[in-house]
Amino acid sequence: MSEPTPTITTFVLGGYQTNCFVVTIPDAASSKACWVVDCGYDPDELIAYLKSNQLQPEALLLTHAHADHIAGVDRLLGEIGKIPIYLHPEEHRWCHEPMLNLSGIFGIPVTCTAADHELTDGQTLTLDGTTWRVHHTPGHSPGSVCFVHEASNQAIVGDTLFAGSIGRIDFPTSSPDDMRDSIERIMQWPDEMKVHPGHGPCTTIRRERRMNPFVIEGF
Helix, strand or coil, X not given: CCCCXXXXXXXEECCCCEEEEEEECCCCCCCCEEEEECCCCCCHHHHHHHHHCCCEEEEEECCCCCHHHHCCHHHHHHHHCCCCEEECHHHHHHHHCHHHHCCHHHCCCCCCCCCCEECCCCCEEEECCEEEEEEECCCCCXXXXXXXXXXXXXXXXXXXXXXXXXXXXXXXXCCHHHHHHHHHHHCXXXXXXXXXXXXXXXXXXXXXXXXXXXXXXXX
């Protein structure tokens, strides 16, 4: 029996225009269950969407813990209540250390409730009859991960890959070598895989193989 196709609704939040997501499963047995993936600055629109649709987040999944992806976490929890927070263990400290999550560099420190669950490479997560695989894709940050629903060829990739670009690799905790390995791994996904990045428009693996200069020419 085939899995249902998840709906990934995008919210572009804050001055950094961070893509944050609500994942729902249409016609699922528990139709009000959802995930929130990342929660950046100014999350009011995302929170209003959850409330107006009476959605019940089962988890907050974090692709990584840079400030523009975690700044709205405590506001979200304050509005909807405590939910499990998942993050790669490399970055659990970042939730309460502004110099690591980069907010301290810009003089406006951000902290948030710490993650209480770990994400690991190859781990599977389930939401209302759908199975997602976690891919650890360090480079932009040491704990960056992607969430892949193979049955519908959809992936949420954080700041690892963008349409026509890749995430920055000049931060103190970035690694160009790790990013090369991660991009090579991502490029093994099917051509049809729809990619939901942390900033900018959606793309596909086919398009990035053919048009992304960082994939074609390297870095």
